Amino acid sequence: MRPWSTPRAAYLHIPFCRTKCLYCDFNTYAGKDRLIGEYVAALISEIERRAGEAGKEPLQTVYFGGGTPSLLPLTAVRRLLIALARACDVAPDAEITLEVNPGTFGRHYLEGLRALGVSRLSLGVQSLDDETLRRLARTHDAAGAIAAVGLARDAGIRSINLDLIYGLPWQTVTDWREHLRRALETGPDHVSLYALMIEEGTPLSTLVARGRWSVPDDDAVADMYEAALPVLEGAGLLHYEVSNWARPGHASQHNLTYWRNEAYLGFGAGAHSYVGGRRFWNVKPIEGYIRRVARRADLVGGEELLAPDAQLGETAVLALRLRQEGIDFRRFAERFGVHPLGRWGPALEELAGSGLLTVGGERATLTDAGLLVSNEIGTRFLP
Amino acid sequence: MNPAAHIRNFCIIAHVDHGKSTLADRLLEMTGTVTGRDLHEQTLDQMDLEREKGITIKAKAVRMFYTAADGQTYQLNLIDTPGHVDFGYEVSRALAACEGALLVVDAAQGIEAQTLANTYQALEHNLAIIPVINKIDLPNAQPHVVIQEIERVIGLPAGDCILASAKTGVGTREILEAIVRQVPPPTGDPQAPARAMIFDSHYDPYKGVIAYVRLVDGSLRPNQRVLMMQTGVTADLLEMGVFRPGMSTIDQLHAGEVGYLATGLKSVADCRVGDTVTAAAGPAGEPLPGYGPAKPMVFAGFYPVENNDFPLLRDALDKLKLNDASLVYEPESSAALGFGFRCGFLGLLHMEIVQERLERDYDLNLLATVPSVEYEVFTTKGEILRVDNPADMPSPDRIQEIREPWMEISIVTPSSHIGAIMELVTSRRGEYKKMEYIDEGRVLLQYAVPLSEILVDFYDQLKSRTQGYASLDYSLEGVRPGDLVKLDVLVNNQPVDALSLITHRDKAFYQGRELVQKLRSLIPRQLFEVPIQAAIGSRVIARETVRAMRKDVLAKCYGGDISRKRKLLEKQKEGKSRMKRVGNVEIPQEAFLAVLKL
Numbered sequence: 001m002r003p004w005s006t007p008r009a010a011y012l013h014i015p016f017c018r019t020k021c022l023y024c025d026f027n028t029y030a031g032k033d034r035l036i037g038e039y040v041a042a043l044i045s046e047i048e049r050r051a052g053e054a055g056k057e058p059l060q061t062v063y064f065g066g067g068t069p070s071l072l073p074l075t076a077v078r079r080l081l082i083a084l085a086r087a088c089d090v091a092p093d094a095e096i097t098l099e100v101n102p103g104t105f106g107r108h109y110l111e112g113l114r115a116l117g118v119s120r121l122s123l124g125v126q127s128l129d130d131e132t133l134r135r136l137a138r139t140h141d142a143a144g145a146i147a148a149v150g151l152a153r154d155a156g157i158r159s160i161n162l163d164l165i166y167g168l169p170w171q172t173v174t175d176w177r178e179h180l181r182r183a184l185e186t187g188p189d190h191v192s193l194y195a196l197m198i199e200e201g202t203p204l205s206t207l208v209a210r211g212r213w214s215v216p217d218d219d220a221v222a223d224m225y226e227a228a229l230p231v232l233e234g235a236g237l238l239h240y241e242v243s244n245w246a247r248p249g250h251a252s253q254h255n256l257t258y259w260r261n262e263a264y265l266g267f268g269a270g271a272h273s274y275v276g277g278r279r280f281w282n283v284k285p286i287e288g289y290i291r292r293v294a295r296r297a298d299l300v301g302g303e304e305l306l307a308p309d310a311q312l313g314e315t316a317v318l319a320l321r322l323r324q325e326g327i328d329f330r331r332f333a334e335r336f337g338v339h340p341l342g343r344w345g346p347a348l349e350e351l352a353g354s355g356l357l358t359v360g361g362e363r364a365t366l367t368d369a370g371l372l373v374s375n376e377i378g379t380r381f382l383p
Numbered sequence: 384m385n386p387a388a389h390i391r392n393f394c395i396i397a398h399v400d401h402g403k404s405t406l407a408d409r410l411l412e413m414t415g416t417v418t419g420r421d422l423h424e425q426t427l428d429q430m431d432l433e434r435e436k437g438i439t440i441k442a443k444a445v446r447m448f449y450t451a452a453d454g455q456t457y458q459l460n461l462i463d464t465p466g467h468v469d470f471g472y473e474v475s476r477a478l479a480a481c482e483g484a485l486l487v488v489d490a491a492q493g494i495e496a497q498t499l500a501n502t503y504q505a506l507e508h509n510l511a512i513i514p515v516i517n518k519i520d521l522p523n524a525q526p527h528v529v530i531q532e533i534e535r536v537i538g539l540p541a542g543d544c545i546l547a548s549a550k551t552g553v554g555t556r557e558i559l560e561a562i563v564r565q566v567p568p569p570t571g572d573p574q575a576p577a578r579a580m581i582f583d584s585h586y587d588p589y590k591g592v593i594a595y596v597r598l599v600d601g602s603l604r605p606n607q608r609v610l611m612m613q614t615g616v617t618a619d620l621l622e623m624g625v626f627r628p629g630m631s632t633i634d635q636l637h638a639g640e641v642g643y644l645a646t647g648l649k650s651v652a653d654c655r656v657g658d659t660v661t662a663a664a665g666p667a668g669e670p671l672p673g674y675g676p677a678k679p680m681v682f683a684g685f686y687p688v689e690n691n692d693f694p695l696l697r698d699a700l701d702k703l704k705l706n707d708a709s710l711v712y713e714p715e716s717s718a719a720l721g722f723g724f725r726c727g728f729l730g731l732l733h734m735e736i737v738q739e740r741l742e743r744d745y746d747l748n749l750l751a752t753v754p755s756v757e758y759e760v761f762t763t764k765g766e767i768l769r770v771d772n773p774a775d776m777p778s779p780d781r782i783q784e785i786r787e788p789w790m791e792i793s794i795v796t797p798s799s800h801i802g803a804i805m806e807l808v809t810s811r812r813g814e815y816k817k818m819e820y821i822d823e824g825r826v827l828l829q830y831a832v833p834l835s836e837i838l839v840d841f842y843d844q845l846k847s848r849t850q851g852y853a854s855l856d857y858s859l860e861g862v863r864p865g866d867l868v869k870l871d872v873l874v875n876n877q878p879v880d881a882l883s884l885i886t887h888r889d890k891a892f893y894q895g896r897e898l899v900q901k902l903r904s905l906i907p908r909q910l911f912e913v914p915i916q917a918a919i920g921s922r923v924i925a926r927e928t929v930r931a932m933r934k935d936v937l938a939k940c941y942g943g944d945i946s947r948k949r950k951l952l953e954k955q956k957e958g959k960s961r962m963k964r965v966g967n968v969e970i971p972q973e974a975f976l977a978v979l980k981l
Contacts, residue, residue, distance in 0.1 A: 011942055167937075195937035219930065225937055243939055258942045272943040279946060304946060314949050321940060374936045376909070379956040382949070 004335055005276045006055035009257040010062050010084060012043060013268030014069040015286055018104070021126075022136050022207070023165075025199035027270035027284045028067040035286055039269075040076045042293035044083040046267050046282075049296075051087035053265060053275060058089035061254035062096045068124075070100035074112040081116055088265070095119055095159075095253040102148035103140035110155035120159040120252070121152050122192070128179040132168050136204075142182075149186040159250045161190035166228065167221035168196055169204075169213045176224045177231060184235040189250040193228060193243050195221050222372055229368075242321045242374060259322050260331075261315040270301070277306045309383040312336050312343070317378035326358075326365030340364065347380040387573070387639035389455065391566045392597065394462045394477050396502055397487035398495035398854060402517040406487055406549035406558075407445075407461060413555050414447035414459065416627055443583070444480075444595055444641045446625040451563045459562060460625075460641040462582070475504055476582045476656060480597035480641060483511040483566030485558065486533075490516045490524035490546075494532050494821060495854035496795040502537055513561045514539050520548040532821050569599075569639030576667040577601030577609075579636070579644070579660040586705035590621055590645035592654040596636075599671055601662070603636045603644070608663035612670040616653040617663050618646040651708050679711050679727025680788070680859070681734055681838060682771035684752040684881070685741070686723030688972065692747055693722045699745035700724060703737065710737060715772070719881040719970070720750060725772060728754075731838060752881050753978045756834045759786040759862055773883035776869040779920045785885075786862040788834040791816070794845065796853040798826045803848040811836035812887060831860055835885070839979055870895055872902070872978075873916040873923075875968045882978055888919075896925040901977040903927040906970055913968055 013027070016039075020030045062084060064077070072080075077098070084090055097120040098113060110121070125145040127133050133141055140148075152160050162183055166176050184191070198205045198215065207213040216224070229239065237245035241259060244252065257264050266273045270284035280303035283289055292299050306314065315335075319327045333339045341348065348364055351357040356370035356377055366374055397403035411417045443463040450456045462477045478484070484505045488494055505512055514533050516526045526546050534541045545561060547554025579596035587593050603609070603623060610617050622645040624632040636642050648654050659670035687696050700712050711727040728734040734754060741747050753773075760768040760776065761783040770776050792813075794804055798820070805815075813832040820826050837857065845853050870891050872882035882902075886894055895917030902915045906929050917925040940948050 192939075194939050197938055221937065242936060255941060258940070258945065261945070264942055266942060270943070272945075274942070274945070281943070310949075314945065317949065317952060318940070318945065372936055373909075373931055375952060375955065379952045382952055382956055 002335070003257075003260075003262040005263055006057050007053065007263040007265045007273075007275055008057050008060040009254050009262070009264040010054075010059050010088065011254075011264060011266040011268075011271055012062070012064050012069075012080060013266065013271040014064055014066040014072060014099075015039075015269050016066065016071045017068045018071070018101075018139050019137050021138060022204040023196055023199065023202055025202050026067070029286060032286060033071065035290070036071065036073075036076070038290050039286060040072065040080065042290045043268050044079060045293050046299065047080070047083040047087045049293075050265065050267070053273075054088035058091040058094070059084065060091050060094055061257065062090060062094060063254040064096075064098040066099050068101045068104055069098050070104040070109070074109065074116070077113065077118070078116050090117075097122055097161075097252070097254055099124060100148070100152075101138075101140065102145040105148075105151070107151050107155060110151055110157060114156050118157065120161065120190075121157050122161040122163060122190075123148055123152070123188075125149075125162045125183060126165045127168060128182045129168075129171075129175065132171070135169065146182075146186055149188065153187075159189045161192060161252070162186070162188045163192045163194065165194050165196050166224045167216050169208075169215050171216060171224070173220070173224050173227050177227050180228055180231050184231065184237075190244070190246040190252065191232060191237060193225070193245075195225065225372070239323055240325075241323065242371065256322075259318050260325075261311070261318045277308070277311050279304050279306065307383075308336065312338060313382040316340070316344075316381035320364075320366050320374055320378060320381075323365060323371075326363040328363050330362065344381060351377060351380065386637055387571065388568045390458045390460070390569055390639045391483065391562050392460045392462065392481045392569060392639070392641055393483040393485060393562055393566050394481045394505075395485045395487055396498060396505060397485075397517075398489070398492070398498045401487050401489040401492065401495075401498070402549045403487055406485070406515070406517060406547070406555075407463065409549050409552055409555045410459075410461065410559065411445065411447060411628065413552075413559065414449045416445065416447045443628075444626055444643075445628045446641065447627075449559050449563070452560055453563075457563050458640070459559070462641065475508075478505050478508045478510060480580065480582045481508075481510055481566075482569060483513065483562065485562075486512050486514045486537075486539075487517050488514065488529055488533065490519045490526045490529055491521045493525075493529050493825060494536060494795065496793045496827070496856040497854060499536065499795070499827070500793060500856040500858065511566045512537075512539060513558070513565055514544045515554070515558060516544055516546050517549055519546045519553065520551050528822055532825075536819075536821050536827070571599045571638040573600070573602065573638040575600040575638075576665055577603050577660070577662050578667045578671055579603065580671050581654065581656050581658050581660060583656060584651050584654055584706075584708070586651060587645070591618075591647035591649055592651050592705075594644045594646055594654050594660065595641075596644055596660060597641050598636050598638055600638050600667070602638060603660070603662070605632075605634060609644070609646075609660050610663045610666050611654060612659040612661055612666070614653055614655060614658060616648065618648050618654070621645040621647045651705055656708055679709065679729060680756065680834060681728045681730055681754045682725060682757065683728070683734060683754045684715060684717060684720070684723050684725050684772065685712075685738065686717065686720040686750045686752070686881075688748040688750055690721045695745065696724065696741070696747055696749070699741050699747060700726070702745075703740060707737070709733070717752075717774070717881050719879045720752070720975070723750075727771070731842075750972055750975055751979075752975065753884050754838045755885065756788050756838065758867070758885065761785070770885075773869055773885050774880040776883075776885060779868065784864050785867040786864050787867060789831050789860045789863050790834050790837065790857040791860040792830050792832050792837065792855060792857040794828045794830075794853050794855055795821065796826060796828065796849050797824055799824075800849040800853060801826060801828065804828060804845065804853060807841075807844055807848055808832060811841060832857075833863075833865065833887075834859075868919045870898075871918045872898060873914075873918060874902070874906070874970065875913045876916075877968075879970070881975055884978060891919055892924050895919075898978060899925045899927040902974055903929055905974040905977055906968070909968055 015028045017028045017030045096118045098118050099122045101124045128142040130141045198208050232245045239245050240251050263275045269286050269289040272281040280300050282299045283301035316327050327340050329340050348359050352359040358365050358367055395403045445461045447459045449459050462480050516529050519526050530541045530544045533539050545554050545557045578600045579598040581594045581596050583595040585593050605620050605623050607620050623636055624630050625642040646654055661667040704710050709729050712724040715725040716722050755771050757769055757771040760770050762781050763783050808830050811832055813830040816829040818826055818828050866888045868888050868891050870884050870886055871878050899915045899917050912931050913929040915927045916923045
């Protein structure tokens with residue numbers, strides 16, 4: 001079966017946090033930990049209900065995202081993995097990722113995870129500046145973050161990712177480079193860098209709008225991104241996606257599913273699924289989600305059906321995020337029955353002429369110059 | 384007795400807002416031409432735009448009957464005149480059809496620049512002038528100061544001034560009596576072959592061109608075949624009549640009278656303003672001294688924002704032209720803007736009105752290029768070129784000399800603002816001519832200024848620097864040589880024709896810098912770095928760079944973000960389709976407007 005029509009990736013959303021960070025606009029909630037038990041039960045029931053959507057192929061990746069999945073007790077993780085294995089089948093060598101926040105777990109917990117088959121931990125380090133961490137209402141400090149990496153290593157987790165944010169309030173390029181260097185000293189297998197986005201409705205956006213906090217302008221943020229590139233390369237990490245770097249063999253298989261625009265199942269409040277050109281997402285509030293599961297009511301909060309042309313364009317936009325893979329001509333031809341050179345010939349030629357794309361016989365990829373304008377390039381591929 | 388003895392043809396000269404239309408309404412009311420019930424404010428100003436802007440754009444003529452104190456009934460023809468300086472040409476046409484003029488001056492504001500100019504024109508036409516001090520009911524009215532101004536500046540005796548309030552009706556009867564007593568009856572030979580001067584026209588879809596005429600000699604009847612003496616076109620009169628103020632048919636037009644002729648002609652060009660209408664059978668020997676066609680002074684390109692609206696724009700201009708003989712246009716194309724029309728206008732207000740009509744009445748979205756004057760370019764080969772579009776300016780090495788139109792401008796202002804005006808005019812290359820005190824507090828300033836310097840933003844600046852007190856009039860002085868250069872703008876190394884302008888060498892550096900800075904902020908970031916340069920010939924005098932866009936790509940993109948991402952890109956793509964593409968750079972409309980605000 002083809003990976004774009006049969007899901008081989010599952011996402012489980014864990015919408016709980018100790019505190020809500022100032023910049024966060026995800027579907028997460030602080031102070032609702034008492035609902036964790038009920039929520040896990042609801043998730044299990046949703047997984048059971050939707051077993052039929054998985055198809056015959058076993059899942060290759062499972063991703064516990066949040067929120068703070070490390071707030072789940074080990075038993076809950078275990079029950080969820082068992083439910084998935086029953087409903088969808090999970091490949092024995094599947095990549096199983098769990099997002100964790102430093103300070104929410106100890107060594108015993110990580111060893112427990114490894115024993116359950118969790119092969120990848122994604123650490124929400126965000127910054128190595130204590131003052132910044134405090135300001136953003138993170139619950140850990142720099143030392144705690146560094147210690148967490150050590151714990152994970154000691155627990156024998158195969159792959160460790162660090163999430164880092166740049167473009168933070170008052171941050172300079174020099175600060176950023178320094179913090180990044182310190183983070184890399186811990187020897188991560190994978191790094192995700194996120195430009196701080198001032199999302200509407202977050203406390204951060206209010207602070208910035210009122211002029212209480214100052215954040216670097218767009219150019220400064222882009223400069224930070226560019227400053228990070230050689231540092232990461234120097235640490236032996238391959239820039240394989242716009243915001244992601246990995247040592248060989250450590251690219252996130254689960255996230256590759258998204259960037260290849262292949263099928264995935266999302267379970268839990270607000271989680272998105274994409275199967276056969278239909279993208280849909282569950283209702284967002286935790287209580288509403290639990291209630292609907294209990295009543296066996298429809299969980300879908302919204303959906304969109306993508307016409308073939310829209311699927312094609314979207315797939316190209318996402319594919320360009322992958323620096324080495326890019327738009328793979330054969331994969332596109334096989335999937336859509338359309339050869340990219342036939343469909344986008346003039347655009348590809350123009351973009352290659354401007355030095356923004358490298359167009360070869362097998363694929364088109366972004367050049368370094370094209371990287372920072374990839375959205376604009378992407379618009380050329382939309383219908 | 385000569386029937387013309389009971390005819391009085393007159394017009395009203397007034398500054399904008401001094402109450403001309405309201406006074407006209409009172410006259411119509413008191414003569415019973417309209418009843419109070421029918422009268423909605425400003426009867427004569429029919430077009431929406433006129434109402435909105437409070438100005439009269441096209442001259443019109445209304446016939447009234449008035450029984451005077453002497454017991455006799457008189458036929459009074461009021462020929463309305465436009466109140467804006469751009470339409471000075473139409474004023475002079477109206478004046479040529481009259482024997483008298485009411486000079487209406489606001490009792491609180493006093494004489495303004497344009498009133499003066501129009502009054503002098505009326506005096507040149509030997510019109511009897513009746514000064515009316517209007518708005519005497521205002522709390523800040525100073526009728527006696529204004530009367531002194533009129534006496535001192537225009538030389539009309541103080542005793543002749545009528546104090547009136549068009550709002551309350553005070554003085555209306557006195558005005559009507561003065562018209563009967565002081566405006567001479569028309570002279571003309573009722574027995575001679577018919578000669579009628581066309582002073583305005585409009586197009587009616589059923590009756591063809593309606594010519595507004597003043598019959599000087601002879602008489603005309605419906606169904607008569609007439610000849611336009613200058614164009615040689617003949618037409619059968621479908622109908623004739625007068626405005627009361629609606630169209631009302633009559634069966635004969637006599638010497639001295641004012642009325643309209645329905646010609647059935649399909650084009651105003653066949654029935655030109657200034658031409659003389661005579662009978663096709665037994666025509667007059669000589670036409671009346673007419674006037675040449677209105678000469679456009681200001682030129683600009685009009686381009687549809689949506690390229691495929693071009694045919695619509697052409698149709699709309701064709702239709703506007705039916706009623707606006709002074710509008711001229713021809714198709715042109717711009718590398719940046721596509722297909723459009725080069726249009727010539729009497730002045731900036733005229734341009735604004737035409738643009739507004741096109742957009743409002745024809746639902747077009749237009750982009751107007753920088754207004755330009757017509758330059759006389761003497762080439763090294765000895766040719767003389769007339770250039771009204773910077774894009775047509777030859778390269779500097781081919782130019783011997785450039786001449787540009789200069790205007791004589793008059794400004795009436797409170798004397799406290801003289802300094803500010805001096806500064807403004809000097810910054811526009813103006814040349815001081817003279818200053819004259821109208822009364823203790825107000826002066827009349829005269830300057831010569833290149834027309835190109837007052838095209839954009841001059842009037843607004845004048846108003847804002849004098850808190851709205853200054854008034855302006857201008858007329859053509861002639862052409863003078865100038866050290867002029869063409870300033871080109873290159874975006875991504877490609878010249879953008881629609882952004883070029885012609886300017887004085889001394890200002891080019893400053894304007895070039897200003898322009899590229901503005902463009903830098905208006906041209907959105909593109910995929911690549913875009914240099915913006917201002918150049919004279921091959922010499923670059925200013926440069927800015929639009930950096931390539933960057934941060935927008937840095938947002939994370941996982942399963943739950945994909946829809947949002949796609950929608951963002953779709954929006955980005957849609958935004959671009961409204962821009963004009965020059966080479967491979969997308970330029971938004973605002974950028975083309977930036978050159979207007981230099």
